[in-house]
Amino acid sequence: MISALLVMALGAVILGAALGYAAVRFRVEGDPLVEKIDGILPQTQCGQCGFPGCRPYAEAIARGEADINQCPPGGEEGIKKLADLLGREAKPLSGEHGIEKAKSVAVIVENLCIGCTLCIQACPVDAIVGAAKQMHTVIATQCTGCELCLEPCPVDCIVMEPIAESVESWKWQYPVFEIARRSA
Amino acid sequence: MSRRLFNFNGGVKPPYNKEASLGEAIADFFAVAPMPAEFVIPLHQSVGGPPHPLVKAGETVKKGQLIGGPDGNVSSAVHASTSGRVKAVEMRLMPHTSGLSALCVVIEPDGKDEWIDHAPVPWRSMSPGEVRDALRDAGVVGLGGAVFPSHLKVNPGKQGHLDTLVINGAECEPFITCDDMQMRQRPDGIIKGAAILRDLTQAKQVLIGIEDNKPEAVAIMRAAVDRLQAERIEIVAVPTRYPAGGAKQLIRVLTGIEVAHGKRSTDYGVQCFNTGTAHAIHDALELGRPMISRILTVAGNVDRPRNFEVRFGTPMNDVVALCGARPDSDRYIMGGPMMGYRMPAETVPVVKATNCILVGSKAMFPPPPPEMPCIRCGECAKACPSDLAPFELFWFSRAKIFGKAQEYHLFDCIECGCCAYVCPANIPLVDYYRFAKSEIWARENEKSAADTARERYEFRLAREERDKAEKATRLAAKAAETKAKLAEQQAGSDAKKDLIAAAAARVADAENKTNAS
Numbered sequence: 058m059i060s061a062l063l064v065m066a067l068g069a070v071i072l073g074a075a076l077g078y079a080a081v082r083f084r085v086e087g088d089p090l091v092e093k094i095d096g097i098l099p100q101t102q103c104g105q106c107g108f109p110g111c112r113p114y115a116e117a118i119a120r121g122e123a124d125i126n127q128c129p130p131g132g133e134e135g136i137k138k139l140a141d142l143l144g145r146e147a148k149p150l151s152g153e154h155g156i157e158k159a160k161s162v163a164v165i166v167e168n169l170c171i172g173c174t175l176c177i178q179a180c181p182v183d184a185i186v187g188a189a190k191q192m193h194t195v196i197a198t199q200c201t202g203c204e205l206c207l208e209p210c211p212v213d214c215i216v217m218e219p220i221a222e223s224v225e226s227w228k229w230q231y232p233v234f235e236i237a238r239r240s241a
Numbered sequence: 242m243s244r245r246l247f248n249f250n251g252g253v254k255p256p257y258n259k260e261a262s263l264g265e266a267i268a269d270f271f272a273v274a275p276m277p278a279e280f281v282i283p284l285h286q287s288v289g290g291p292p293h294p295l296v297k298a299g300e301t302v303k304k305g306q307l308i309g310g311p312d313g314n315v316s317s318a319v320h321a322s323t324s325g326r327v328k329a330v331e332m333r334l335m336p337h338t339s340g341l342s343a344l345c346v347v348i349e350p351d352g353k354d355e356w357i358d359h360a361p362v363p364w365r366s367m368s369p370g371e372v373r374d375a376l377r378d379a380g381v382v383g384l385g386g387a388v389f390p391s392h393l394k395v396n397p398g399k400q401g402h403l404d405t406l407v408i409n410g411a412e413c414e415p416f417i418t419c420d421d422m423q424m425r426q427r428p429d430g431i432i433k434g435a436a437i438l439r440d441l442t443q444a445k446q447v448l449i450g451i452e453d454n455k456p457e458a459v460a461i462m463r464a465a466v467d468r469l470q471a472e473r474i475e476i477v478a479v480p481t482r483y484p485a486g487g488a489k490q491l492i493r494v495l496t497g498i499e500v501a502h503g504k505r506s507t508d509y510g511v512q513c514f515n516t517g518t519a520h521a522i523h524d525a526l527e528l529g530r531p532m533i534s535r536i537l538t539v540a541g542n543v544d545r546p547r548n549f550e551v552r553f554g555t556p557m558n559d560v561v562a563l564c565g566a567r568p569d570s571d572r573y574i575m576g577g578p579m580m581g582y583r584m585p586a587e588t589v590p591v592v593k594a595t596n597c598i599l600v601g602s603k604a605m606f607p608p609p610p611p612e613m614p615c616i617r618c619g620e621c622a623k624a625c626p627s628d629l630a631p632f633e634l635f636w637f638s639r640a641k642i643f644g645k646a647q648e649y650h651l652f653d654c655i656e657c658g659c660c661a662y663v664c665p666a667n668i669p670l671v672d673y674y675r676f677a678k679s680e681i682w683a684r685e686n687e688k689s690a691a692d693t694a695r696e697r698y699e700f701r702l703a704r705e706e707r708d709k710a711e712k713a714t715r716l717a718a719k720a721a722e723t724k725a726k727l728a729e730q731q732a733g734s735d736a737k738k739d740l741i742a743a744a745a746a747r748v749a750d751a752e753n754k755t756n757a758s
Contacts, residue, residue: 102694224343
């Protein structure tokens with residue numbers, strides 16, 4: 058009886074020690090779920106979800122504080138992917154956070170720009186170059202289309218232009234063919 | 242001379258329809274046709290980054306002048322096809338299924354067709370890197386149809402030499418005879434080009450594979466090898482079966498090497514060039530002529546199918562006009578019936594990828610019969626020359642499960658069309674694969690753009706943090722400095738007071754002395 062108890066106790070101590078060691082040795086820094094959610098979000102850093110950037114939104118989703126349908130740039134497909142990842146039901150985009158738009162880039166109308174640098178300070182990805190009292194311009198390939206530069210511009214010289222389809226970015230359409238009907 | 246040949250799985254034997262365009266010799270388009278009103282030369286004619294324009298509207302150019310400079314390493318130059326005046330550098334309709342436009346240099350010919358100064362490239366005394374640059378600047382790209390920049394392929398590989406250099410003269414696609422005619426009429430250039438490639442890649446042997454339905458080409462090429470006494474070059478007739486002209490398939494047939502998924506043929510010491518490309522490399526290095534024209538076949542619904550040497554930028558309908566398109570013709574297909582693309586208009590220009598203009602009509606290519614459900618009969622898997630499971634790819638592409646499609650090696654599909662050709666349910670399988678591939682590419686581009694954006698955003702946050710910290714230390718340092726200065730001033734004022742006191746004491750002293758005396 059006592060020997061059985063001792064054996065069990067010894068087992069518990071050894072396993073406990075092993076688990077305790079593993080918890081310290083193989084500790085996961087940060088939350089891997091946040092990384093995965095952040096990987097799905099489009100990284101426009103636009104703040105339309107109500108959080109200051111994609112990562113804070115990902116953290117809020119992981120904590121269960123935010124819903125998965127608050128990201129307009131991610132659109133339907135992003136919501137579907139988040140739903141798959143989190144094992145939830147996909148739902149339509151929440152209207153209060155905005156609508157899904159065609160991908161576009163900011164363009165500075167150069168003859169109106171006064172060189173105030175306000176848009177440069179607003180751009181979350183440093184995609185606007187320029188200096189005080191010098192013309193500013195947007196690096197189109199780096200622009201995420203977040204529209205955060207529109208509001209601070211005092212002369213409204215920034216416009217959003219949808220990205221035109223080019224031969225390189227063109228996609229083959231989903232084949233649509235008439236399915237054979239059985240002759241009556 | 243019997244060489245052991247190997248076999249690739251699958252493949253089909255469609256009607257070849259090649260005889261019609263073999264009757265007449267290659268005609269130089271310039272010699273037999275009126276000068277086109279304008280040449281529309283697209284800047285982006287090869288795989289890789291689009292070249293940047295080097296000319297402006299109003300400038301005069303000479304034939305062979307560089308008009309598009311390569312951007313980066315995976316890019317190839319573009320040259321003026323004839324002498325004349327640059328009318329515009331603008332967006333024009335591309336010979337591409339999308340019907341979209343891209344940047345083109347429009348040249349109004351002056352009729353003189355005057356060459357720019359050019360000289361042979363002393364490639365034997367140049368380093369491999371310099372030869373590659375010369376080929377890039379001569380705009381040499383693969384003429385088999387994939388238009389991959391050739392300079393990237395002229396590479397002996399990791400082991401420093403190739404075991405086998407394969408020159409692809411198989412030309413398996415129906416209707417197309419441009420390589421066949423070039424081998425018959427210009428064998429010397431091809432053999433010399435192959436010899437240059439042999440020396441550049443240090444290849445131990447060169448095998449020129451030609452399908453055995455071209456006995457004339459095989460005989461002429463063999464005679465040329467003997468006449469030129471080309472060493473280590475062998476002409477090999479390979480069995481006729483579509484797609485024997487696919488690079489991986491021809492390598493398999495000639496060497497028995499199966500290029501595995503995710504590997505390149507150079508990993509096995511094998512590289513493959515088209516016969517037309519070998520000729521173009523000869524022209525570029527031995528004659529110093531950049532690539533400004535190619536041989537193409539006009540076939541299909543025309544009265545007089547034949548081959549032409551055509552400058553890039555020539556409108557396709559100008560070329561077809563020489564062959565007499567029948568009145569019921571309603572489409573141009575660039576390439577053959579198996580892999581070709583329908584052109585958005587008849588006026589689109591001939592480009593480096595145009596190996597054939599196939600004129601079609603409703604009678605010739607009737608609308609495809611209605612698609613029926615897949616019954617998993619497995620015919621497509623038997624026909625697939627890349628050893629894939631086309632029906633699985635079809636299911637996953639149709640259901641938009643792209644990850645699974647990639648797991649089944651969608652990107653090993655060469656879009657040869659064998660599966661769709663044999664499908665008893667008339668499913669346009671390749672259309673589904675093309676759809677899935679372009680969706681996957683778009684997603685990958687989006688993903689990499691998002692990753693860049695994340696990186697830049699995080700960098701910005703870090704920079705703001707750093708700026709704040711730097712400002713704080715700067716302010717702290719300044720505060721300390723001010724304090725020190727104040728303290729010093731305090732000390733300074735004390736010293737002054739002492740001085741004044743001392744002076745006052747001295748004055749008082751002096752006064753006392755005067756009073757005393």
